[in-house]
Amino acid sequence: MTQLALNKNAGVRRSTLSVVLKALLYVVLIALALFTLIPFVWMISASLKLDREVFSYPIRWIPETFHWENYSLIWSKVPLITYFKNTATIALLVTFIQTLTSSFAAYAFAKLRFRGRNTLFICYVATIAVPWQTYMLPQFILMRSMGLYDTLWAIVVLQSFSAFGVFLMRQFYQGIPTELCEAARIDGLSEYGIWARIMLPLSKAAIATLVIFTFVGTWNDYMGPMIYLTRDVNKTIQVGLQRFIQENSSDYHLIMAVSVCSLLPVSVVFLALQKYFIQGIATTGLKG
Amino acid sequence: MAQTDNRLLKRRKTRYERKKELVAYSFIAPNFIGFAVFTLLPVLFSIFLSFVKWKGGAFSTMEWVGLGNYAEIFKTAKVAEKGLGYLFTKVDLGIALKNTLFYTLITVPLTLICAVALALALNRAVKGAVGFRTVFFFPYVASMVAICVCWRFMMMKDGPINQLIMAVGINYNKSWTADSAMAIWSIILVSVWRNMGYYMVIYLAALQGVPQDLYEAATMDGANKWQQFCHVTLPQLSPTTFFASTMLIISCFKIYDVVKIMTEGGPGRATKMLVTYIYDEAFSNFNYGIASAIAMVLLVIVLIFTLIQFSMEDKYANN
Numbered sequence: 001m002t003q004l005a006l007n008k009n010a011g012v013r014r015s016t017l018s019v020v021l022k023a024l025l026y027v028v029l030i031a032l033a034l035f036t037l038i039p040f041v042w043m044i045s046a047s048l049k050l051d052r053e054v055f056s057y058p059i060r061w062i063p064e065t066f067h068w069e070n071y072s073l074i075w076s077k078v079p080l081i082t083y084f085k086n087t088a089t090i091a092l093l094v095t096f097i098q099t100l101t102s103s104f105a106a107y108a109f110a111k112l113r114f115r116g117r118n119t120l121f122i123c124y125v126a127t128i129a130v131p132w133q134t135y136m137l138p139q140f141i142l143m144r145s146m147g148l149y150d151t152l153w154a155i156v157v158l159q160s161f162s163a164f165g166v167f168l169m170r171q172f173y174q175g176i177p178t179e180l181c182e183a184a185r186i187d188g189l190s191e192y193g194i195w196a197r198i199m200l201p202l203s204k205a206a207i208a209t210l211v212i213f214t215f216v217g218t219w220n221d222y223m224g225p226m227i228y229l230t231r232d233v234n235k236t237i238q239v240g241l242q243r244f245i246q247e248n249s250s251d252y253h254l255i256m257a258v259s260v261c262s263l264l265p266v267s268v269v270f271l272a273l274q275k276y277f278i279q280g281i282a283t284t285g286l287k288g
Numbered sequence: 289m290a291q292t293d294n295r296l297l298k299r300r301k302t303r304y305e306r307k308k309e310l311v312a313y314s315f316i317a318p319n320f321i322g323f324a325v326f327t328l329l330p331v332l333f334s335i336f337l338s339f340v341k342w343k344g345g346a347f348s349t350m351e352w353v354g355l356g357n358y359a360e361i362f363k364t365a366k367v368a369e370k371g372l373g374y375l376f377t378k379v380d381l382g383i384a385l386k387n388t389l390f391y392t393l394i395t396v397p398l399t400l401i402c403a404v405a406l407a408l409a410l411n412r413a414v415k416g417a418v419g420f421r422t423v424f425f426f427p428y429v430a431s432m433v434a435i436c437v438c439w440r441f442m443m444m445k446d447g448p449i450n451q452l453i454m455a456v457g458i459n460y461n462k463s464w465t466a467d468s469a470m471a472i473w474s475i476i477l478v479s480v481w482r483n484m485g486y487y488m489v490i491y492l493a494a495l496q497g498v499p500q501d502l503y504e505a506a507t508m509d510g511a512n513k514w515q516q517f518c519h520v521t522l523p524q525l526s527p528t529t530f531f532a533s534t535m536l537i538i539s540c541f542k543i544y545d546v547v548k549i550m551t552e553g554g555p556g557r558a559t560k561m562l563v564t565y566i567y568d569e570a571f572s573n574f575n576y577g578i579a580s581a582i583a584m585v586l587l588v589i590v591l592i593f594t595l596i597q598f599s600m601e602d603k604y605a606n607n
Contacts, residue, residue: 029409032402033423036481040430042448043438055446101319108315115309120316127327129594131542133563134583137570138333139326141344161322191311220431222545227571241433242549252441259434270429274422277429281486282493 040263047071047256054252070257077248078258082233083240084265090152090236091218094159098214099207102165107195109166110173111181121170124163133223140227154228155236159218165210172206173199209280212273219266237262337580344574357581381582383557384565391472391479391561392540396533398480403487403532404525408517410488411495421492424485432482436549439478440465465551468558475546475559482546483539487532494528495521527604534597538590562586 041061046054047070049063074080108114109121139158140149148154176199184194200207225236235243241262245255270277338358341351359365361381367374375382406424410417427435442449443464450461464474498521506516544563547553553564562582570579 025409025412025414028405029414029420032406033420036423036427036485038448039435039438039442039481040426042442043434046441054441055444057446057451059448059451101322105316105319108312112308112312112315114312117312120320123328124323127323127331129591130331131538131586131590133542133544133566134587134590135327135330135334137566137576137579137583138330138337140570141576142326142330142333157322157326161319161326163323163327166319166323191315195315216429220429222432222548223567226548238431238433241437245433245437255437256441259438262434263430266429266431267426270426271422274425277425278421278489281489 043256043259043263046253047260049253051251051253054256067253070253071261074254074257074261077254078240078244079232080237080240080258080261083235083237086152086229086234087219087236087238088265090155090159091215093156094218095211095214097156097160098162098165099210101161102210103169103200103203103207104195105166106169106173107191107199109170110176111178111194111199112191124166128163128167136223136227143228149228150230150234152229152234155218155221155224158224158228159214159221165214168210169203169206172203176202205276205279205283208273208276209283212269212276213280216266216269334580334583337576338584340577342576344576353577357577358584361578361581361585380557380560380565381585384560384562384582385585387472387557387559388541388543388561391476391543392537394476395479395483395540396536398476399483399487399536400529400532402480402484403491404529406484406488407491407495408521411492421485421489424488426485427482428486430482432545433549435482436478436546439474439481440550443474466555468555471551471555471558474550475543478546478550479540479543483536487536490532491525491528494525498524530600530604531597534593538593541586541589541593562589 045061045063048066048068049060050067053060053063109117143149143154143158148157180198180202181194184198189197220238221236222238222242225239226242229235229239232240232243241258244258248254339352339354339356341353341356342349361379362375363379363381367379376386377383410420414420441447444450445461445463447463449464453460462470464470502520502524503516506520511519542563543561544567547559547561547564548567551559553560553568562585566579566582566586569575569582
């Protein structure tokens with residue numbers, strides 16, 4: 001009897017404990033979520049204030065009056081449209097070239113036999129480990145001598161032929177049974193036909209991953225455009241924003257408004273496709 | 289007769305084989321040409337550049353100096369005279385190495401601890417798990433310039449962060465990024481904030497792979513939640529932790545964007561990092577040889593970690 005009561009007691013204690021733990025878990029999660037979101041909230045809040053209100057004491061999270069005119073003011077101060085157009089052009093071109101050429105090359109590496117296959121592939125793998133920062137200078141010298149300095153093409157060729165894309169696609173193609181290719185060959189498909197009609201449709205998931213990461217990576221790239229693009233007509237949104245910050249360093253409210261604008265496109269892409277982001281990282285896990 | 293047949297067959301076969309090889313090369317070529325010109329060639333060129341003195345003018349102004357650039361960045365003569373302490377307190381390279389190492393040593397464990405904690409929390413039946421996951425991952429896709437400038441403003445003298453810590457009772461009212469003691473911490477904070485969501489996703493994937501029967505066995509043996517965490521979850525996660533930490537170490541050694549936007553390497557040399565040093569020598573001072581020699585130091589460090597990762601990958605794969 002006493003034993004039973006004790007057990008019951010322990011049960012009650014354990015369930016209250018688990019409720020407390022669960023509550024604690026939510027408290028910690030919500031606190032961390034706030035910590036993660038606060039810069040974005042502050043950014044939006046500051047972008048709707050007057051510059052002297054930005055650092056008011058105590059801080060006001062919700063502006064007294066919403067100064068929406070900040071957002072119309074910035075369009076006359078910064079050539080945002082040009083920046084967006086340049087960034088979109090680069091990002092789309094890079095994503096297209098990168099995805100097309102690396103899936104093309106990856107098919108040969110995964111499914112065709114030819115002399116020098118291993119040597120060539122080792123070249124790719126070896127450069128994945130080499131940080132771009134160690135060869136950005138010789139690359140710059142080369143591009144300058146080719147007349148690509150201060151053109152959008154510099155960033156396009158810089159980003160389009162990464163070893164990472166080939167590596168990722170090859171890994172995926174290796175998982176596709178070779179028998180499929182052989183059956184197609186017997187049916188009279190050429191190698192190009194096999195790539196287009198069998199490999200591409202089967203590798204949608206890998207291509208989605210590559211497309212998203214290339215697009216977002218190129219959109220957010222800062223160091224490349226900073227080195228190569230000097231004239232305002234060529235600037236991307238990242239270096240354009242940086243220029244605006246340097247030239248209007250105390251217009252906090254306007255800087256924040258431009259920042260919010262610069263974040264919007266990628267945020268939309270991310271929210272729409274986040275499933276693929278998560279899957280991409282979980283399956284490949286690599287992109288340093 | 290049979291012999292000629294054979295020979296004919298052979299010749300036809302080689303022609304067929306050659307055609308097959310050409311097809312294969314045509315697949316590789318579009319990517320490989322771009323890759324060879326814009327990546328492979330520069331990589332080799334950068335090794336060469338580290339042995340010459342060059343200000344970037346005509347190629348004829350290049351001057352072979354052997355290990356001269358390395359002697360220059362390590363200030364070998366001075367260091368030999370005054371000891372190793374001189375390297376890490378006075379020499380640019382030593383300071384950049386020290387700062388980068390300090391940044392890495394703090395950022396890596398902090399990021400991984402936050403990532404594991406978040407992954408463990410979200411791996412349970414939590415309401416709104418997808419929403420939380422989205423929130424934590426979002427900083428990773430947000431562009432650096434916007435978020436770094438926002439953090440810099442928030443850490444200003446009268447900014448919200450100082451207001452918060454004053455409210456807690458800590459008396460501090462300087463701009464973090466202008467204070468040589470705090471500047472590197474501001475960079476660490478932003479880095480952890482940005483990367484923890486990414487590694488959380490990796491850990492979440494790893495947690496799904498932990499066999500459920502291990503927990504059942506542990507429960508049967510009377511292990512409580514904490515013991516299960518220490519003796520089941522952590523060991524099962526150790527390959528992931530290993531790969532995540534080498535990846536993170538390598539990316540920490542390449543830190544640039546955050547530093548450039550938040551502190552420009554300052555105040556003084558307080559946040560000078562390896563890559564900021566390379567950038568300054570290459571694109572501000574036009575010391576192409578020196579910049580390439582520093583780049584080689586970075587390359588060697590990154591290669592060491594990559595090799596460790598490769599060898600451990602074999603070990604884990606064999607187990």
